[in-house]
Amino acid sequence: MRQHYRLEGLSCANCAAKFEKNIRELPSVQDVQLNFGASKLMVEGEASVMELEQAGAFDGIKVRHEHEKAAPPAPFWKNKEVQSMVFSLPFLLSGWFVLFLSGEESIGAVLLFALSIAIGGWRLLLTGLTNLFKFEFDMKTLMTIAIIGAAIIGEWGEGAVVVFLFAVSEVLERFSMDKARNSIRSLMDIAPQQAAVLRDGEERLVPVEEAKIGELIMIRPGQKIPLDGVVDNGSSYVNQSAITGESVAVKKEAGDEVFAGTLNEEGALRVRITKWAEDTTLAKIIHLVEEAQAEKAPSQAFVDRFAKYYTPAIMMIALLVAIVPPLAAGGLWEEWIYRGLAVLVVGCPCALVISTPVAIVTAIGHAAKRGVLIKGGVHLETAGKITAVAFDKTGTLTKGTPEVRDVRSFSSMDSNELLSYAGAIERYSQHPLGRAIVQAAKDLPLAEADQFESITGKGVQGVIDGKVYWISRADDKVRLTREMKETVDEFRKNGSTVMLMGQGEQVLGIIAASDTIREESRSIVQKLYQAGIKKTVMLTGDHALSASSIGKEIGIQQIEAELMPQQKLEIIKRIQQNDGKVAMVGDGINDAPALAMADVGIAMGGAGTDAALETADIALMADDLHQLPETISLSRKTLKIIKQNIAFALGLKVLALLLIIPGWLTLWMAIFADMGATLIVVLNSLRLMRVK
Incomplete structure (x- = not known):
C-alpha cells in the first residue's frame, strides 16, 4: 500500500x-x-x-x-528550539559576567556555562552521541564532539557559545526553508475546501472531495471556484492569476472552461464539474511542482557527491591538526586539540549541502505562482544555458486561429459552392486551417460528405455524391496553370497559407487563409536577444513565401518552412550541433517530437491542457509569450545564485581554516562562520522571490 x-x-x-x-x-x-x-x-x-x-x-x-x-502554525515563541535557545541565554551571559569579574573560569562560571549547554543543547548532544555510537558522522555529530572536547580541555565558555549560536543557526535555517516552501503552500490554500452543489433542486455545501463530475455548482461574486468545470449558465469576469499568472480578469460565458482556485469577480456562475478534486489543473500543478522540487539539478548532484567526501576529509584534517603538531613539533596538546575542534566546527557542510536545493525550491515555486511550470531543477538549470530558441509558428508566434481571407474558383463551381464542399469535408478535421474553412462556410448550405480521411502533413479527402474530393496545401506535386501559380504566389506574398481543392487530377479552386501574428511576438523576440539568446528559428509546415513574410515581420533570424514533423526534429539536432543548447517552443501536442529532442521543451498554454503539462519541460500556463524571456532570466539568475552560494559556502570556510595557522580561529568564530555561511546562502537564494 x-x-x-x-x-x-x-x-x-x-x-x-x-x-x-x-x-x-x-x-x-x-x-x-x-x-x-x-x-x-x-x-x-x-x-x-x-x-x-x-x-x-x-x-x-x-x-x-x-x-x-x-x-x-504555532507562534514563533512556542517553538521548542526557540524556547531552549532563549532559556539558555541568561545562563550564558551570567557565566561570562562571572568570568569577567573573577578573571578566570571559576566553579560558578563553569556551572553556569554547563547549565547553558544542558538547556540549549541537550537535543543536539543526545542526537550527536547516538550518532557517534553508530559511527554516523553528520553535522550534529561534529558539533557534539566539539562541545565535549571544549569541556574536556576547560573551554566551557566557548562550548556554551557554540551551543547557543548553533541553536540560532538551526532556528533561522528552519524559518528560511519554510519561507522558500511558502510559494507552494500558498497554492495549496487558494482552492476552497467546500463547494455549493445543486442537488434535488437545493443548494448543498459539501466537501470538494464529495462533489461528482457532471454535478452543477454555484459560484457567487467574490467567491473562488472550488473545482474545474465548464460554465453552464451566467456570465462574469474571472481572475485566473493563481493558475496562469495573468493580471487581467478574463470574461467567462456559457461553454467556457474555468479552473479551481480562480476568483469570480462580478456575476454569478453556474458551473458543471468536469474533473474530480484530485485531477484539477491546480492539483496537477501542485503535484508537478513538488515533483520538480524533488528532482536534483546537475549542480546539486555535484554538491551531494562532493559533500560525501568532504565531511570525512574535514574530520581527518581536524584529527591531524590536533595530534601532528604535539607529536611532531612538541606543541601544546591543549592548544592543538582546541584548534582541531575549531576545524570540526567550521567544517560543517550544512551551508554547502543547502546551497543548491534552497535556490531550486525558491525559483520553481516563484515561477509557479506567476504561471510558469518548470518541471525540475535540471530543466531550470538548462534553461539558463540555452543559446538558441526555436518556435513553432501556428499558435506560438501567431494566435493559432487562422481565418479564410479569399476563395478563387478555377472551375464551373462558384466560390460559395467551392467553400461549401470544402466545409463539408473539413467538418471532421481538427486542424486549425480546417476549422477556419468550416467557420467561413458556417452560413452556407453544406453538402453531405463521408469517408473522411486525414493524411498527416498532406491534407484531407472525403466523398460527396460518390466523388472523391481533396484539400491539400499547394506544392510542386500538383500541376497548376500559370494563372493558378500567379494567384498562389500573390496570396503567399501576403503571408497567407494557400490550400487547393480538387477532384481527381483537376484543381477546382484555391482557398487562402492567414493567421494573425501575436501583438507581442516581435517585442518578445527582441527581449530574447537582450537576454543573451544568440539565435532564433521558426519551424513551420507553411510554404516558404508565407513563412518568410511572417518571420521577417517578427524579427526571426532563421526561417525553416514546408517541414514535416520528422524534419523539425532533424533541424533541432542540427541547431544543437552548431549553436549549442536549444529551447523549442510549441503547443505541446503537434510538436511533441521536436519538444522532446530540444534541450528544453516549452509548451504554450498549459492551463487545462493535459498534453502540455505532461510532455513539456516548461509550460507557460497563460499562453503568454511574455513569460518566455522572464523564465530564461529567472533561470540565469538561479544559476548565478547557485554559483554564488557554493562560492560563499566554500570560500568562507577556507578563509576560516586559514585563520587556524596563526591560531586566531576560536570555537565561537568557527560556529559564527558556519552559521554565517548558511544564512548568506539561504538569504541569497530568497532573492529569487524578488525576480520580476
Missing part, C-alpha cells in the same frame, strides 16, 4: 537523508521517497504515522496524511 504524507519541521538536508534511512529500515516498509524541497514523503508499506514520527524523533519531525488539513 502506497501512502503520501506531509512533513513539518524538516529543515536540514542531512536530517532528511537520515530520516529517509530510518524509515527504510522499518520492517513494514518496502520503499520510501522523501522530497526535501516540498517537505513530502511517499511510503510503500504498512507503517503507521506513529512509527514514522518515531523515525524522525531525533529532529522533532511531525508527519500527517497528505489530505489532512495542517494545524495552524
Whole structure:
C-alpha cells in the first residue's frame, strides 16, 4: 500500500537523508521517497504515522496524511528550539559576567556555562552521541564532539557559545526553508475546501472531495471556484492569476472552461464539474511542482557527491591538526586539540549541502505562482544555458486561429459552392486551417460528405455524391496553370497559407487563409536577444513565401518552412550541433517530437491542457509569450545564485581554516562562520522571490 504524507519541521538536508534511512529500515516498509524541497514523503508499506514520527524523533519531525488539513502554525515563541535557545541565554551571559569579574573560569562560571549547554543543547548532544555510537558522522555529530572536547580541555565558555549560536543557526535555517516552501503552500490554500452543489433542486455545501463530475455548482461574486468545470449558465469576469499568472480578469460565458482556485469577480456562475478534486489543473500543478522540487539539478548532484567526501576529509584534517603538531613539533596538546575542534566546527557542510536545493525550491515555486511550470531543477538549470530558441509558428508566434481571407474558383463551381464542399469535408478535421474553412462556410448550405480521411502533413479527402474530393496545401506535386501559380504566389506574398481543392487530377479552386501574428511576438523576440539568446528559428509546415513574410515581420533570424514533423526534429539536432543548447517552443501536442529532442521543451498554454503539462519541460500556463524571456532570466539568475552560494559556502570556510595557522580561529568564530555561511546562502537564494 502506497501512502503520501506531509512533513513539518524538516529543515536540514542531512536530517532528511537520515530520516529517509530510518524509515527504510522499518520492517513494514518496502520503499520510501522523501522530497526535501516540498517537505513530502511517499511510503510503500504498512507503517503507521506513529512509527514514522518515531523515525524522525531525533529532529522533532511531525508527519500527517497528505489530505489532512495542517494545524495552524504555532507562534514563533512556542517553538521548542526557540524556547531552549532563549532559556539558555541568561545562563550564558551570567557565566561570562562571572568570568569577567573573577578573571578566570571559576566553579560558578563553569556551572553556569554547563547549565547553558544542558538547556540549549541537550537535543543536539543526545542526537550527536547516538550518532557517534553508530559511527554516523553528520553535522550534529561534529558539533557534539566539539562541545565535549571544549569541556574536556576547560573551554566551557566557548562550548556554551557554540551551543547557543548553533541553536540560532538551526532556528533561522528552519524559518528560511519554510519561507522558500511558502510559494507552494500558498497554492495549496487558494482552492476552497467546500463547494455549493445543486442537488434535488437545493443548494448543498459539501466537501470538494464529495462533489461528482457532471454535478452543477454555484459560484457567487467574490467567491473562488472550488473545482474545474465548464460554465453552464451566467456570465462574469474571472481572475485566473493563481493558475496562469495573468493580471487581467478574463470574461467567462456559457461553454467556457474555468479552473479551481480562480476568483469570480462580478456575476454569478453556474458551473458543471468536469474533473474530480484530485485531477484539477491546480492539483496537477501542485503535484508537478513538488515533483520538480524533488528532482536534483546537475549542480546539486555535484554538491551531494562532493559533500560525501568532504565531511570525512574535514574530520581527518581536524584529527591531524590536533595530534601532528604535539607529536611532531612538541606543541601544546591543549592548544592543538582546541584548534582541531575549531576545524570540526567550521567544517560543517550544512551551508554547502543547502546551497543548491534552497535556490531550486525558491525559483520553481516563484515561477509557479506567476504561471510558469518548470518541471525540475535540471530543466531550470538548462534553461539558463540555452543559446538558441526555436518556435513553432501556428499558435506560438501567431494566435493559432487562422481565418479564410479569399476563395478563387478555377472551375464551373462558384466560390460559395467551392467553400461549401470544402466545409463539408473539413467538418471532421481538427486542424486549425480546417476549422477556419468550416467557420467561413458556417452560413452556407453544406453538402453531405463521408469517408473522411486525414493524411498527416498532406491534407484531407472525403466523398460527396460518390466523388472523391481533396484539400491539400499547394506544392510542386500538383500541376497548376500559370494563372493558378500567379494567384498562389500573390496570396503567399501576403503571408497567407494557400490550400487547393480538387477532384481527381483537376484543381477546382484555391482557398487562402492567414493567421494573425501575436501583438507581442516581435517585442518578445527582441527581449530574447537582450537576454543573451544568440539565435532564433521558426519551424513551420507553411510554404516558404508565407513563412518568410511572417518571420521577417517578427524579427526571426532563421526561417525553416514546408517541414514535416520528422524534419523539425532533424533541424533541432542540427541547431544543437552548431549553436549549442536549444529551447523549442510549441503547443505541446503537434510538436511533441521536436519538444522532446530540444534541450528544453516549452509548451504554450498549459492551463487545462493535459498534453502540455505532461510532455513539456516548461509550460507557460497563460499562453503568454511574455513569460518566455522572464523564465530564461529567472533561470540565469538561479544559476548565478547557485554559483554564488557554493562560492560563499566554500570560500568562507577556507578563509576560516586559514585563520587556524596563526591560531586566531576560536570555537565561537568557527560556529559564527558556519552559521554565517548558511544564512548568506539561504538569504541569497530568497532573492529569487524578488525576480520580476
